[in-house]
Amino acid sequence: MSSADIADIHLVDVTKSYGSHVVVNKISLVVPRGEFVSILGPSGCGKTTTLNMVAGFQEPSSGEIRIRGENQVGVPPEKRNIGLVFQNYALFPHMTVGENVAFGLKMKRKSRAEIEDGVRRALRSVHLEGYETRYPKELSGGQQQRTALARAIAPQPSVLLLDEPLSNLDLKLREAMRIELKEIQQALAMTFVYVTHDQEEAMAMSDRVVVMSRGVVAQEGRPVDIYQNPASAFVADFIGKSNLLAVKETEKLNGQLRLTLTGGLTLIAQPATSAPAAKVELCCIRPENVQLAAPGEISENLLTGRIDKVVNLGAHVDVWVDVSKDCTIKAQLPLRRLEGVNVGSDVRLRIEPKAVQPLTV
Known part of the structure; x- marks a missing residue:
């Protein structure tokens, strides 16, 4: 039955x-x-x-x-x-x-x-x-x-x-x-x-x-x-908060994907499922998966940028970081991580490859 x-x-x-x-x-x-x-x-x-x-x-x-x-x-x-x-x-x-x-x-x-x-x-x-x-x-x-x-x-x-x-x-x-x-x-x-x-x-x-x-x-x-694991840009955008970043090129790399974003930045993605059969046009990164990198830290997906905006929501802080001329990434951080860091400060962001989700439109 x-x-x-x-x-x-x-x-x-x-x-x-x-x-x-x-x-x-x-x-x-x-x-x-x-x-x-x-x-x-x-x-x-x-x-x-x-x-x-x-x-x-x-x-x-x-x-x-x-x-x-x-x-x-x-x-x-x-x-x-x-x-x-x-x-x-x-x-x-x-x-x-x-x-x-x-x-x-x-x-x-x-x-x-x-x-x-x-x-x-x-x-x-x-x-x-x-x-x-x-x-x-x-x-x-x-x-x-x-x-x-x-x-x-x-x-x-x-x-x-x-x-x-x-x-x-x-x-x-x-x-x-x-x-x-x-x-x-x-x-x-x-x-x-x-x-x-x-x-x-x-x-x-x-x-x-x-x-x-x-x-x-x-x-x-x-x-x-x-x-x-949202199946599309619509689902990623509708369910929760997301950074949706435009992808220009995709390259397979030992079970991972190298995503070249519009503007030239690259990210390594390690999707939970196999790579989409259709052309990857976007990637999704949840703000809570964007972290501040420690001084001198070396790892995959390190991005340097400048803080553009900070919104204190009590339980956490939303931070917008300009990482290139055409790309701003939103991070959701605990308040203690922003001590001494203000709008205009230069910071480094770390994003785990498993947190970068390739999407088709």
Whole structure:
């Protein structure tokens, strides 16, 4: 039996178009049972359209959407056994927390005892015991979000779809809810499909991240793999912070690559995978992998430059170093490393070959 056969969600060449405008273009995706998957991308990339097709709010122009092996094309949303959590929570303001959470169970015509038990279990799962008689207006933003989550999980759906549910919360609460959402998902062992444009959210919570661009999947994989080995310039630029440097020439050298940058500088790269088959046009270097070299140090990828800008961010310092007329490299350094070093200072930078990632455009 293949992984697709036991998957909670399986998209097969799913396309959505409006006339000649293609929003989602032949996406195929397998989401195993119990996985937390984030669909990540900028506005207009097709991620919300993809979620809406899984939910049944939109029908694909072509392709199949299978939930636990059953094709759902043509099946209305209420028949798909899917839970939904929206950006604006969509709580009923005239209903109490308990009544909101009970709504889906009542629609399924559960008995009074089953409804009471389902509400109790759902509220316990999101740590809202004792809030049954409160109204949404009496809750904080985080409590409203958890109420919406409880309402979605009370009917015990096979899959929970979440459409940017944290975007209306302030930064500190959003960071706290990331941890809580992941803990709830693990405790329930439920499949979560989470749509967001916030790469930190996706990286913090997901077992797997699906990065979309212009209606197609640009890359998918574990967060750490996507961050360390982006498949394209788009992914490198969208996920985290990057130095993207133009490459003029590439030469293979004993399992490594010698990259000649525009402007004449050279870097040695030791990619985690074999060198790209297509022409390398860029290389990616994460700012945290750029270090200040010690006086007299001799190693590969030593660059000399002058500090152009320094921004103190408390936990670290961002430093921009002009290493040639046409090339500026950003480094992320601990504050203590910059003692006595200021804008205008000459410095040497060290970059490990394994931190230089060759890219095709």
